[in-house]
Amino acid sequence: MARQLVFGAALIAALAVFPLFSPWSTVILTVALCEGLAALGIMVLLRAGQVSFGHGLFFSFSAYAVAFMAAAKVGHEALVLIPVGMAASGLLAAIVGLFVVRYRAIFFGMLNLAISMVFFSLLEKLFSITGGADGKRVPRPTFAGVEFGREQFELATFYVTLVLCILAALFVARYLLSPGGKALEAIKSNETRLEYLGVSPRKVLYGAYLLSGLLAGLGGAIIALVSGHVTPELAYWVRSGEFVFIAILGGIGGVAGPFLGALMFQIIRGYAAVYAPETWHAVLGVMLLVIIFFAPAGLYGIVAGKGGKAQREEGGR
Amino acid sequence: MSGVILEADDLHLRFGGVQAANGASLKVAANERIAIIGPNGAGKTTFINLCTGYLKPQSGRVVFNGQDVTRLSPRAITRLGVGRSFQIPQLFLDNTVIDNLLLALSAREGSWSPFTPMLRHPKAEEMWALLDLVGLKETGNRIVRELPEGMRKLIDIAVALALEPKLIFMDEPTSGVSSTEKFQVMDTLTRVLDARATTAVFVEHDMDVVARYANRVAVWAGGRIAHQGTPEEILNHPEVRETVIGVGV
Ligand SMILES: Nc1ncnc2c1ncn2[C@@H]1O[C@H](COP(=O)(O)OP(=O)(O)OP(=O)(O)O)[C@@H](O)[C@H]1O
């Protein structure tokens, strides 16, 4: 426990000072944190043994919500756009969740995928509204009422994102230890007993789904602001798959895992784009294999000293 | 019968070619200890599944405390005050024993605040006391998966008891327990049930246990009750002795 805390504090400190020394990294780190938030949402669902291959839906939904509001000048303030974008995705998750929590395993995963792909096609096809494949520009909003230049804006967004990530991670960690979090794990281990405790597994999963939608939405809202541009690619299945990849890579044993995974993912992407532009997907694949076989608890498992403790499915459960 | 807490009336359920419930009826009075005995495949577990909402009968009804529960879900029936333990224990295997109990406690109390860790539930002590009562206090922080079957059976019952049911169904509570410890386990359970005025219906294969701990016995055969009466009547019934107990007269 102490080791995890020390590690978490070190990670936060490193993240906090990094952009001061290398300004080029600010946006990349912010993007990594946004993806980490979405992967944190995936991790929550993984605790129940469920995988969503469609969280690009919530990521892109809030991003587009932010883009529309910023373009329509309804919202011209980053600190308003972020929560509103997040809430939009929360609302969507509240609706989609009603439907998907009835399913488990492959059906759950595919249903999420299907819904996200419908949204992706809408973004592509409704050109007059969404700008089609070119997407929409997101004009830079004010930040706490101040009109920053690009660099200051990026830096301010980064620090706000870092703080939001810490709060989100602390909340999720707390939730996972609470009875609701334990009930969520129970969906994976024994739904029959959960029913016979008088608990509705669907309600438990619904709550978790809502949370995961909000987290992905938070990430999406911020990414729209820092990249200044949204495209349907945010909703594409590859993007959703990346969130799952990041969660597995980072490990789901602790809330730092998805963020570690996201940082590593950015590093691989950055280097691979330079040194192996044609084969970088293969690099990711090999990386994933190594993790699955040698460190099933992910990067978090390695640093938290639980590398060998298998998160692998035991005997059909 | 006065003080009837549960009444199952003429339940029928067919699985393909098997008539698992074929006119099963049983009235349970408050504070009774009813033993269900009968050969394998007689429909004992099916009866429990029907009474607790896991299976729905094709005809017949189940009334608990004056309320028709035939079509209710297990979770709704559980909330009304019916507990259940299983022939094969149904537990959260990768969690600790105390976590299993605390989740039951949280469900009972409706404690779902995301900010309070389950281990710090204000009534957590109560669960440790319950574990102590069934003689498993030392296993509290062990992972369930690592424990032997006999202990798991007992934990499964403790989880059901944590909900403070008015009526509990126990499917072969002593089946994983060594014969030397059976009486001890049943003594303990009876003490807990008495202390809480919990009514119990249990499936049992060991006739010594039946004779000692039941005050009424129902003999299951072919999806219904073939005979019922006091342990003395039933255990001395020539037909029952032959078909169920497997000893000639
Ligand atoms: N879900 C099911 N699907 C099909 N057949 C079933 C199902 N459940 C039970 N049966 C059949 O119904 C009959 C009664 O089964 P049940 O489990 O109720 O018997 P039991 O009296 O509990 O037996 P045992 O002493 O072996 O536990 C058996 O023939 C069984 O094979």
Ligand SMILES: [Mg+2]
């Ligand atoms: Mg049975």
